[in-house]
Amino acid sequence: MTAALAPRHRLLRRPMLLAGLGLLGAFVVLAVFAPLIAPYDPIWQDSAARLVPPSAAHPFGTDNFGRDVFSRVIWGARVDLQMAVIGVVFPFLIGTAIGTVAGFFGGWIDALFMRVIDVVLAFPFLVLMLSIITILGPGLGSFYIAMALVGWVSYARLIRAQILVLKTQDFAVAAASLGFSRGRIMFRHLLPNALAGSLVFVMSDTVLVLLNGAAISYLGLGVQPPVAEWGIMVAEGQGFITQAWWITLFPGLAIVTLAFGFSLTGDALADLFGVQE
Amino acid sequence: MRPPRTAQRRGAEGLHRYRFILFRPLQFLPVLLGISVITFFLVRLIPGDPARILLGTRATPTAIANIRAQYGLDEPYLVQYFFFLKNLGAGEMGRSTLFKIDVLRLIATRIEPTLALVLAGVVLALLIAVPSAALSARRQGGAADHAVRVLSTAGLGFPSFWLGAMLILLFSVKLDWLPVSGYGTNLGDKLVHLVLPGLTIALSLSAVLTRSLRAGMIAGLGSDIATAARARGMPENVVFWRHVVPNALVPTVNLLAVNIGWLIGGTVVVESVFAVPGLGQLMVRGIFSRDYMVVQGVALTFACATVLINFIADIVTVALDPRVEL
Numbered sequence A: 001m002t003a004a005l006a007p008r009h010r011l012l013r014r015p016m017l018l019a020g021l022g023l024l025g026a027f028v029v030l031a032v033f034a035p036l037i038a039p040y041d042p043i044w045q046d047s048a049a050r051l052v053p054p055s056a057a058h059p060f061g062t063d064n065f066g067r068d069v070f071s072r073v074i075w076g077a078r079v080d081l082q083m084a085v086i087g088v089v090f091p092f093l094i095g096t097a098i099g100t101v102a103g104f105f106g107g108w109i110d111a112l113f114m115r116v117i118d119v120v121l122a123f124p125f126l127v128l129m130l131s132i133i134t135i136l137g138p139g140l141g142s143f144y145i146a147m148a149l150v151g152w153v154s155y156a157r158l159i160r161a162q163i164l165v166l167k168t169q170d171f172a173v174a175a176a177s178l179g180f181s182r183g184r185i186m187f188r189h190l191l192p193n194a195l196a197g198s199l200v201f202v203m204s205d206t207v208l209v210l211l212n213g214a215a216i217s218y219l220g221l222g223v224q225p226p227v228a229e230w231g232i233m234v235a236e237g238q239g240f241i242t243q244a245w246w247i248t249l250f251p252g253l254a255i256v257t258l259a260f261g262f263s264l265t266g267d268a269l270a271d272l273f274g275v276q277e
Numbered sequence B: 001m002r003p004p005r006t007a008q009r010r011g012a013e014g015l016h017r018y019r020f021i022l023f024r025p026l027q028f029l030p031v032l033l034g035i036s037v038i039t040f041f042l043v044r045l046i047p048g049d050p051a052r053i054l055l056g057t058r059a060t061p062t063a064i065a066n067i068r069a070q071y072g073l074d075e076p077y078l079v080q081y082f083f084f085l086k087n088l089g090a091g092e093m094g095r096s097t098l099f100k101i102d103v104l105r106l107i108a109t110r111i112e113p114t115l116a117l118v119l120a121g122v123v124l125a126l127l128i129a130v131p132s133a134a135l136s137a138r139r140q141g142g143a144a145d146h147a148v149r150v151l152s153t154a155g156l157g158f159p160s161f162w163l164g165a166m167l168i169l170l171f172s173v174k175l176d177w178l179p180v181s182g183y184g185t186n187l188g189d190k191l192v193h194l195v196l197p198g199l200t201i202a203l204s205l206s207a208v209l210t211r212s213l214r215a216g217m218i219a220g221l222g223s224d225i226a227t228a229a230r231a232r233g234m235p236e237n238v239v240f241w242r243h244v245v246p247n248a249l250v251p252t253v254n255l256l257a258v259n260i261g262w263l264i265g266g267t268v269v270v271e272s273v274f275a276v277p278g279l280g281q282l283m284v285r286g287i288f289s290r291d292y293m294v295v296q297g298v299a300l301t302f303a304c305a306t307v308l309i310n311f312i313a314d315i316v317t318v319a320l321d322p323r324v325e326l
Helices: A006-012 A015-032 A069-105 A107-122 A125-136 A140-166 A170-177 A182-218 A230-238 A245-273 B007-016 B020-044 B050-055 B061-071 B077-089 B103-138 B143-155 B160-174 B187-221 B224-231 B236-258 B260-274 B279-288 B292-320
Strands: none
Touching (some): A125 B260, A125 B292, A170 A182, A182 A230, A182 B160, A182 B260, B020 B292, B061 B077, B103 B260, B103 B292, B143 B187, B187 B260
């Protein structure tokens, strides 16, 4: 086997990873090329075609404003994918930095951050997020800020635990005895070794962030109408559930499918890195 | 020589393991203090005149003067915080601007539906998760195992608000078996109204529990305990239900405790879907109607409940597993 072929073979032998990445890739394509793929404008209202059941012209039917549900689901991929990714990136960066510093320095810095983490974890996640959104006012920006303020704790705990183990190992001691600076040891030697576990966690966390973001939008506190976002679409459809089930069904299926893609990829990565969840 | 292990001595050792019940609440103090600081700032950080925020826009000048004195609103934050703690100690959580009653009394009336919903969710989730995990673990690699694994992985990504809507569509609209939303007045009526919201929570929760239970059962089936029991001629069914399942349940209790925050957050959404008049729905209404004292009170209640439930989970774990020392 040549070296160039090896990775591809390894990928092919991992159907779960392949399926997960395939699903995620499909949603990225939908999001990027939404204007080309979607047959209608997502907020264009056709007053002559309200609450039309799924048909050839409208594969997912239309909603109470006569908007094409299929096009709205495709455009929704943009908002929801962006929500899931941005909602994870900031907690990941903040939590990783805090966890590294707390684990490396120990002492009162560590004790302080650990107490803060205890307090944040005492609040139910969504309740603390809603509280922060109460202060900031509804909106997507508030969601990102609340996510960053609340979500970092899991990453900080994961990374800190790893750093505590790693900093006593020979390579870390060797780096210190060579006179490397603390910053260099922390971020060049320890952190890269500590990241595998939290990279796996990123995938399952993305599922939670996606569900949270959609739920907050469903409650009316996140993304605001008329933007096509799956959570809002479910909320808008629920009022018409007795007459027009399709408004509610399809955006929910989109969330489930995207989340499944992230879960599969996460499970496969956990397998690949040999990380216990 | 070691003294013989009498029943009495074992009893004393057993109690020794529960000593943490006395000390653990002391460790809660910093957490509770932190919770109070966060909830305090929750209302203070909202832009605008705090007196107006606490009383609503149509407050009289006398009421505003009174609230300024009661909460020390003209003092620095640190002093205001002590006023806040003092009021809290007196059971004074402020007044709801929307419902025109004390927040504490308002919360008291809303605890029951939320508690019932969480309990229904946990019980139904276990009723779903234990059989599915058993089916899956005992025939590892079989068709049922694959189905359970795919469903439990997919189940992690089911948004509760959508699942709830789908259950309404199926059981209330199409089959007309169960009410669409609301909460009953008598016990039977309440139970009927709890089925769909409880099931919504249970389906999401059981996905998490099944994955953990399945892993625990597979480990248990290959453990020395199981091998020894089989060697004694114990039938496989008895080995499984008497030795494997109880051991797999211990980490599940912890998993439940870890997820309690997520579970309570879930009730906020599910109560909104089904219009259950619980704490979560109260919080969402509070946010929309700028009833800040209500939001503050509910957040405080939820946080304290989470701390309490984690403590109870610790006790249950010690009771279930004699090896655990806390």
